[in-house]
Amino acid sequence: MKLNEYGVTDTQPIVNGLDLARVIATSHLQYTIVTDQGQFQAQVSGRLANMAIAPEDFPTVGDWVQVRLPGNSSDLAIIERFNERQSVFLRKAAGRRSDAQLVAANVDWVLLTTALDANFNLRRLERYLAVAASSGAQAAIVLTKADKASDLPAQLTEVKQIVKNTPVLVCDATQPDGLTALAEFMQPGLSYAFLGSSGVGKSTLINHLLGSDKIATQAVRNSDAHGRHTTTSRQLIKLPNGSLVIDTPGMRELGLVDADVDATFNDIKELAKNCRFKDCTHQNEPGCAVQAAISAGTLSSERLTSYQRLLAEQNRNTDLRGKARENAKINRMFGGKKQMKAFRKEVQQRKHR
Template identity: 45%
Template sequence: MKINLKQYGLTEHLEQLAAATPQLALARVTEQHREAYQVISASGVLPAEVVGKLRHELTVATDFPAVGDWVLVTISPDHQLALIQRVLPRQSVLERAAVGKTGAGQIIAANVDTIFICMSLNANFNVHRIERYLTMAWDSGAVPVVVLTKADLCADVSTKLDELATVTLGVDVVTCSAQTGTGIDALKAYVTGNQTVSFIGSSGVGKSTLINGLLGHDVLDTQAIRTDDDKGRHTTTSRELLRLPTGGVVIDTPGMRELQVQGGDLTKAFTDITTLADQCKFRNCTHQTEPGCAVQAAIAAGELDASRLASYHKLQLELSYSDMSARERENAKIQRFFGSKKEMKRTMDHVQRIRRR
């Protein structure tokens, strides 16, 4: 049976790109397990791997295929394997820093139209975590939507919404409950035609349950959140692309216990601060002690929370380190705290002398 790839997000632009190399078949990556892939092409679903030539050319980990990517492949004569020859340009890419100290990026999903940022309305609720997710989401090229789950377990939803209001400027917020079905229809409105959506968030916030709601039946495994500490269990362990019966596709992703921002758009994520910054006396104002700082004036007037500015500065610093190697990050921190390695040595020698007394 021939597969209609338009049901999997195929656009006219992608068709035109593929037409330039008619000897290769167009496919979309639907699953990834380390270096093993699964793709769907017009002829069906196949396991796939990257050919040696392309593997040699792709020197950066984030250039390798990821779930959601459109690729050009050759299919084996027995139709048992697809060989990925080329990754087509991405229209959006959701990326985070890899866990650890490598500083490398990690692709969460590619070619996504809408990113559902999920957070549950229990002990998992954290306004600053949403700030981090939004910074990453705006940078991806997709449109973020904040999804608050487990509304049936929260007695003060309106209070939580008020807390989020200052950090979700220009962003839709949807409140959901898997138990009552509230919010599922609102989510369906974002998945129309050949749109691609992705769910991200911490473990146990209910991403798989919501996706099952969109699918109309249970496809993904779900687990209840631990009642003793409200911590989630990892249910999804790999990324997977699924077609929805009402149209469009959804990418499920593993829960993130640690979110390190690799790239971000602070202009959109902190539009309140960047708008105020345009009114500062000095163009290079750091919003700390400079005279004529509109941001500090807003804090003094009670119009801006100081913690909001603290988050802005923290993410700004994190982003400035994101493209550096481990050695470069270490040198940058030394420069920031001490001014130079020589001055750091002087400081440490001084501390040692004091300790010897």
């Protein structure tokens, strides 16, 4: 086993006395890593754990890390530090939590996967594009279950209208050559992350690419075309052609964190430059170029609504995340805001003595 099989480049720094490794699987705070010496189970060092103030400060699948290997192969390797991420895919943690959740790191391509069945949803695709735009990775659209498309040509036209120059790959796992375009797209040595909702067929695609049923799959409910989670942990898998793929759990919700909404809706941003007022809300103002485009039929009102909702969500979550990280720092340093205020008061009193 060699790291050049896992996408290593000469740009990865190495500290004397440590070994370079890549994280290929995570389960809570336990990691599976590969090095030039083989595969090991690992955990982060106490120093790294103490420095972390949020889940995103821990390694994730795809990370390049520097480790201290054990003397005995049955012992745990210790992750002492991890290298700067070239790309990272984040989402807001599920529910009411305001922190970010790491999905994958150091991927070359994010494969945004959506099904062409009854669960086909352009607004969801726009959400995924917004998150991918800020990841640092390139994005491609993978449309699965072409055999269940209600109107394939029309659906393709709708997708291409919103994704612009983003590559679009159509897949049909029921046909012998239904995955040829995807297989030819994936190149040796590059890392790809499949991202999409439960039931869109990510695990099925990976099994076909592997030529085996390594990844478990589950049926989709006929009533609403929704699926259940099949993949419950993240893992990086080497395909027979030498490309690397990260299978991620299906997402019932994808909250925006550090997303690039404006890049995804660049058509609206360009139209807005021609509005009469710089602070136009694109609602009822006179001289609104965005509303004029809607009236002319060149922009859908649904797309504008999607843009406004995602932008508001992004701004809200960014503020909450910033406050959460600041509170975590305060708790780490002082034990809480009350203790911080007491410390500051004591410092001021000492200055005036």
